[in-house]
Amino acid sequence: MDITIKNASLWDQIPDFESLDLSGAAMIICQLDKKLVTDIHQRLTSLGYETFLVQFDVSLKPNSVYLISDDHEFECDGSSIQLNQDTISTNLMELMLINYPQGSISLANDDLNIIYTSGSGYEEHNVDPNSIKGINIATLWEQNIFEGFQKALPSIRNGQLWEFESEFQGKCYLTTVSCIPDRKTFYYLIKSKDITERRKTETALLESEQRYRYFLDQSHEVICTHDLKGNYKLVSPSVKKMLGYHPEEMLGLHPYDFCYPEDKGIIRSTWTELLEGKRPKNIQYRAIRKDGSLIWVDSYSDIVTDSKGNVVSLTTASRDITNLKHIELELRKSEERFRGIADNLPGVIYLCLNDENYSMLYLNDEVKKLTGYKKEDFVKGNISFVDLYHPDDAPRVFEIVDGALERQESFHVTYRLKNIKTDSWVWVEEFGQGIYENGQLITLEGVLLDITKKIDNQLKLEQSEANLKAIFESTQSIIGLYNTENELIEFNSSFKNYILASDGVELKKGMGLADFITSDKIDEYKSYHNRVLKGEKLKITTEYPTPYGTIHLLSGLNPIFNKGEITGVSLFVEDITELKTSQKKLEQYAEDLEKLVKERTVELEEKNEELILGNEQLEAALVELQMAQDKLVQAEKMASLGVLSAGIAHEINNPLNFVKNGALALFNRIEEFQDYDEEEMRPYIELINGGVDRVTRIIKSLSHFSRDARTMNEKCNISSIIDNCLLILQNKLTDRIRVIKDVDSEAIVFGNEGKLHQAMLNLLSNAEQSIDGNGEIKISAKPVGTLVELIIEDNGSGISQENLVKIGDPFFTTKPPGEGTGLGLFITYSIIEEHRGKIEVSSIVKKGTKIRIELPNL
Amino acid sequence: MIQHPDITVLYLDDEKDNLFVFKANFNRKFEVITTLSPNDALHELDLHHDEIIVVISDMRMPDMNGVEFIKRAKAKYKNIFYYILTGYGHNEEIEEAIEDKLIEKYFTKPFDALEIEKAILDATSHLRRN
Incomplete structure (x- = not known):
C-alpha cells in the first residue's frame, strides 16, 4: 500500500483538500497544529474522505487520511502508525487530569516504578511530586497492600479496577489502580482521593443506624418507613411476630397489600391529611396476617422531612391491639344489647x-x-x-x-x-x-x-257509655240488644213504651222473646233472630193500617260482633212513614224529569246537526282562506320583480353607456371625414339614439316602482308618474288603445312616489284590460284648491252594479283563476287611503269605467 | 388639438369600457385622466392636483364606492369640483352627498355628453371667478 506523508508545519496556508487524489493510498498528515486538528478532520470528512484522528496506535487502511497533531511523534512501518510511548503517557496523563482534577494521580510503568505524578493532593501534604518519580510502589505502599495488589494484578491487567483505603497523616484516602495496556507493556494509573470527610459521615451514619436498628429490633412496635407512595422502605423485625412476614418480604409493598380491603380508606385518608400538613394521629385498622387471620392494628403515622423541610418519607409505628379490640368490642356489644333492651x-x-x-x-x-x-x-x-x-x-x-x-x-x-x-x-x-x-x-x-x-281510657269508656245511653234514650226509634239466648240485655224507653202499649208487658232485662211478645208472630221473630245469630243482616219493612193512614216500620236486625264472634242481636226499629211518602213523590219527579230530558235531547240533537253544518261551512272558508294566502304569495313575488329590475338597471345602464356614448364619439369622428354626408348619416344616428333613449326610459321608470322608501313626503309629479306607467304598459296599449293624456304639470302631491306608481299602474292596467279590441283611455289631472283631482276613464267592458261594491275587497276578481290576484284594487285603495285621498268608481256595463281620485296636495 | 388644454378632468370607473367612451368623447375638449381604481385616482390627484379641476367618479366600485372615494379626495383637495356618474337612478347616499355639499351633482348612465361638458365649464368659470 502506498503511503503519502505530509508535514503540515511546512504549509504556508491550509491547502484546499478538494482535489486530494488518494487512488488507493493512505495519507498521513502530521505536525498539525493542535487547534486545527478537529477543524481539518471535519472538513475532510465532509468532503467524503475517510479520516481518522490518530491518538493511539492504528493499522492503516487504503483511501484514508490519518491526522496526527504536532504533540505526537510517530513511526510508520508501512501498515500501521505507532505513536511514541512517552507522548502516550504524557497525553494520557493530561487526559486523565482533565477528568480527575482533585486528589493525586501517578503513573507507574510495568516495573512498578513511578514515572509520572500530578494533582493537588501532593501539594496539600507538602510533598514534591517529582521526588516520588522513579520510586517503586512496593516501597511506597504498606506491605499488606502491596501484596494484595500483586495478587490482583492479573485481573487489573484484564481491565478491572482495584481499590484500597489507607491513612496518611491522619487523613483517609481511597486509592484506585487501573491498567492502561500499551503496545508492548502495561502502565498503571494510581489515583488517590481524600475521603476523610466521607468516612466520618459514613461512620456517624453507621453508628446512628446501629442505634436505630437496636431500637427497631428491641421495640415491640413495628416501625416502618415508607416512600411517599407509601411503599415500605424499611420494616422492623418485630413485624415477624405481628404479621408473620419476614421484613424483607414486605419491602417495596404497600400497607394496602396487608390491610383488610375495607380499611384501606382509613390509611389513605390519614396519609393524605398528613401530606397536606395535618397533625399526625393514631388510626386503627384490620391487617391480614400471613396465615390469613385478621388482627387489629393501632398505627401512628408521621412524616419525615429533610433539612429544607421537604417531606422525604413517611414513618409508622404499629402495634397489635387485637386482644384489646376484642375486649372493647365485647364490652360494646354487651352494652349495646343492654341499651337496645333499655331503649326499647x-x-x-x-x-x-x-x-x-x-x-x-x-x-x-x-x-x-x-x-x-x-x-x-x-x-x-x-x-x-x-x-x-x-x-x-x-x-x-x-x-x-x-x-x-x-x-x-x-x-x-x-x-x-x-x-x-x-x-x-x-x-x-x-x-x-x-x-x-x-x-x-x-x-x-x-x-x-x-x-x-x-x-x-277508663274515664273515656265511662263517658262513651254515658253518651251511648243518652243517644239510646233520646231517639224515637226502638232499640234493643239481645244475647245469643235471645234474652234482652239492653233496651231503651221507646222499646219499653211500645211493648207496654202493644203487648201490655213491662220490659225487664233478661226477658226472652216469648216473655214479652204475645202475638202469634213470635215464631217469625224467633226465626229472624236465629238467622241473624248465623251472621245474616236483616231489614224488614212492615205496614200497619191506622185511622191516620198507613204506618211504615223498618226493622233492622243485626248481629253484634265482639272480636269476630257473634255475641248477640241488635234490634233497631224506625218509623219510616214519612220516608215512604217522600219516596213516592220522588219517583213521580224522576218520571217527569226523564220526560223532560227526552224532549231536550231531541232539541240538542237538532242543534248538533246545525253545528256540524256550520263546521263544514267553516272548513270551506278555511280552504278559501288558504287559497287567498297562496294568492298573497303571488303578489309578493310581483313586488320582488320590481326590486329585481332595479338591480339589473345598473348592469344595463353601463353597456347602454358604451353604446350611446361610443356611438356619439364615433359620429363626431365621422363628421370630420371629408365625404361626410349629414343627410345620409342622420337616420342612423337617430336610430341608435332613439333605441338607447327608449331603453334608458324603461329602466328609469322601472326603478320608480322599486323604491322602497318609507317616507311620505316625497314630491310626486302626477304627470311623470302617469308617463312612467304608460311606458311600462306600452306594449299592451300598442295602437289598439288611444291614450289621451291631459295632466297639468302643476299636479303635484307629497307622498310616497313608489307607492303612487303602483296605484296608478294598477288603475291604468285595469283600464287597459277592460278594453277588448280597440278603445280609448282618458287621463286627466289638475290641482283644484288644496287637492289634486285625477280622472281615469276608459270605454271598456265596465263593471256590473253588483260587483261595483266589491271591487275594493281583497281577493275579489272577475278574472279566471290564476290570472288575477284580486289584490290590485285593494292595494290601490290602501295606497290612496294612506295618502289621505278618496277614490270613487262609477261604471256602466259595456260603456266603460270612470275612476275619480282626490289627493290632498300638501 | 385640445379645445381647453388648461382644464384637466379626472374620471374614475372600475369598468375599462366606460373609461374608453368617456375619453373618446372628451379628450378633444379637455385633458382627461382616467383611472380604474380609487387608489390610482388618489395617486393621480397627488401628482396633478394643481391641474385637475373636476373629478367624476362612478358610484359602485369594489373597494370603496364613489362617495367614500370623494370623501377622501376632498379631505385633501377641497378646491376641486366632484361629481358622481352612476348606473343607478336614485341612491340615498348620493342624495346625502349632495345635501352635504360633498358633490355638486350626479349624472346617470348612459351619460349626456353635453350635460357633463356644461358642468365642467361651469365649474371652471366658477373657480376662475373666485
Whole structure:
C-alpha cells in the first residue's frame, strides 16, 4: 500500500483538500497544529474522505487520511502508525487530569516504578511530586497492600479496577489502580482521593443506624418507613411476630397489600391529611396476617422531612391491639344489647343512689317522654324525681319505698309526676328494688311506666257509655240488644213504651222473646233472630193500617260482633212513614224529569246537526282562506320583480353607456371625414339614439316602482308618474288603445312616489284590460284648491252594479283563476287611503269605467 | 388639438369600457385622466392636483364606492369640483352627498355628453371667478 506523508508545519496556508487524489493510498498528515486538528478532520470528512484522528496506535487502511497533531511523534512501518510511548503517557496523563482534577494521580510503568505524578493532593501534604518519580510502589505502599495488589494484578491487567483505603497523616484516602495496556507493556494509573470527610459521615451514619436498628429490633412496635407512595422502605423485625412476614418480604409493598380491603380508606385518608400538613394521629385498622387471620392494628403515622423541610418519607409505628379490640368490642356489644333492651322498653329504667334526691346513675331515653327533662339533667343533678312528685303523692311514695327497702323487698307504687313539657300530671306506676352487696344497700333500680293513658281510657269508656245511653234514650226509634239466648240485655224507653202499649208487658232485662211478645208472630221473630245469630243482616219493612193512614216500620236486625264472634242481636226499629211518602213523590219527579230530558235531547240533537253544518261551512272558508294566502304569495313575488329590475338597471345602464356614448364619439369622428354626408348619416344616428333613449326610459321608470322608501313626503309629479306607467304598459296599449293624456304639470302631491306608481299602474292596467279590441283611455289631472283631482276613464267592458261594491275587497276578481290576484284594487285603495285621498268608481256595463281620485296636495 | 388644454378632468370607473367612451368623447375638449381604481385616482390627484379641476367618479366600485372615494379626495383637495356618474337612478347616499355639499351633482348612465361638458365649464368659470 502506498503511503503519502505530509508535514503540515511546512504549509504556508491550509491547502484546499478538494482535489486530494488518494487512488488507493493512505495519507498521513502530521505536525498539525493542535487547534486545527478537529477543524481539518471535519472538513475532510465532509468532503467524503475517510479520516481518522490518530491518538493511539492504528493499522492503516487504503483511501484514508490519518491526522496526527504536532504533540505526537510517530513511526510508520508501512501498515500501521505507532505513536511514541512517552507522548502516550504524557497525553494520557493530561487526559486523565482533565477528568480527575482533585486528589493525586501517578503513573507507574510495568516495573512498578513511578514515572509520572500530578494533582493537588501532593501539594496539600507538602510533598514534591517529582521526588516520588522513579520510586517503586512496593516501597511506597504498606506491605499488606502491596501484596494484595500483586495478587490482583492479573485481573487489573484484564481491565478491572482495584481499590484500597489507607491513612496518611491522619487523613483517609481511597486509592484506585487501573491498567492502561500499551503496545508492548502495561502502565498503571494510581489515583488517590481524600475521603476523610466521607468516612466520618459514613461512620456517624453507621453508628446512628446501629442505634436505630437496636431500637427497631428491641421495640415491640413495628416501625416502618415508607416512600411517599407509601411503599415500605424499611420494616422492623418485630413485624415477624405481628404479621408473620419476614421484613424483607414486605419491602417495596404497600400497607394496602396487608390491610383488610375495607380499611384501606382509613390509611389513605390519614396519609393524605398528613401530606397536606395535618397533625399526625393514631388510626386503627384490620391487617391480614400471613396465615390469613385478621388482627387489629393501632398505627401512628408521621412524616419525615429533610433539612429544607421537604417531606422525604413517611414513618409508622404499629402495634397489635387485637386482644384489646376484642375486649372493647365485647364490652360494646354487651352494652349495646343492654341499651337496645333499655331503649326499647316502653318505660323509664333507672339506677340511682338511695340518697335524698335519688341521684341518678343511669336512665334510658324514655325519661324525656315521661318528664320532659333529658336524662342528662337527672344524671348531672340538675333535676330530681323528688321535685316532680305530686305533692299529694310524695309522702306516700317515700313511705312505701323506705318500708320496702328496710325489709329488703321490692316495691310497687303508683303516683303522679309532673311533665314539664306538657305541663300536666302523668300517672306513673313504679316497680323497684334495692341492690345489696354484702347486705349493704348500694343502689336502687327499677322501672317507671306511664299509665296515664290506661287511666284516661277508663274515664273515656265511662263517658262513651254515658253518651251511648243518652243517644239510646233520646231517639224515637226502638232499640234493643239481645244475647245469643235471645234474652234482652239492653233496651231503651221507646222499646219499653211500645211493648207496654202493644203487648201490655213491662220490659225487664233478661226477658226472652216469648216473655214479652204475645202475638202469634213470635215464631217469625224467633226465626229472624236465629238467622241473624248465623251472621245474616236483616231489614224488614212492615205496614200497619191506622185511622191516620198507613204506618211504615223498618226493622233492622243485626248481629253484634265482639272480636269476630257473634255475641248477640241488635234490634233497631224506625218509623219510616214519612220516608215512604217522600219516596213516592220522588219517583213521580224522576218520571217527569226523564220526560223532560227526552224532549231536550231531541232539541240538542237538532242543534248538533246545525253545528256540524256550520263546521263544514267553516272548513270551506278555511280552504278559501288558504287559497287567498297562496294568492298573497303571488303578489309578493310581483313586488320582488320590481326590486329585481332595479338591480339589473345598473348592469344595463353601463353597456347602454358604451353604446350611446361610443356611438356619439364615433359620429363626431365621422363628421370630420371629408365625404361626410349629414343627410345620409342622420337616420342612423337617430336610430341608435332613439333605441338607447327608449331603453334608458324603461329602466328609469322601472326603478320608480322599486323604491322602497318609507317616507311620505316625497314630491310626486302626477304627470311623470302617469308617463312612467304608460311606458311600462306600452306594449299592451300598442295602437289598439288611444291614450289621451291631459295632466297639468302643476299636479303635484307629497307622498310616497313608489307607492303612487303602483296605484296608478294598477288603475291604468285595469283600464287597459277592460278594453277588448280597440278603445280609448282618458287621463286627466289638475290641482283644484288644496287637492289634486285625477280622472281615469276608459270605454271598456265596465263593471256590473253588483260587483261595483266589491271591487275594493281583497281577493275579489272577475278574472279566471290564476290570472288575477284580486289584490290590485285593494292595494290601490290602501295606497290612496294612506295618502289621505278618496277614490270613487262609477261604471256602466259595456260603456266603460270612470275612476275619480282626490289627493290632498300638501 | 385640445379645445381647453388648461382644464384637466379626472374620471374614475372600475369598468375599462366606460373609461374608453368617456375619453373618446372628451379628450378633444379637455385633458382627461382616467383611472380604474380609487387608489390610482388618489395617486393621480397627488401628482396633478394643481391641474385637475373636476373629478367624476362612478358610484359602485369594489373597494370603496364613489362617495367614500370623494370623501377622501376632498379631505385633501377641497378646491376641486366632484361629481358622481352612476348606473343607478336614485341612491340615498348620493342624495346625502349632495345635501352635504360633498358633490355638486350626479349624472346617470348612459351619460349626456353635453350635460357633463356644461358642468365642467361651469365649474371652471366658477373657480376662475373666485
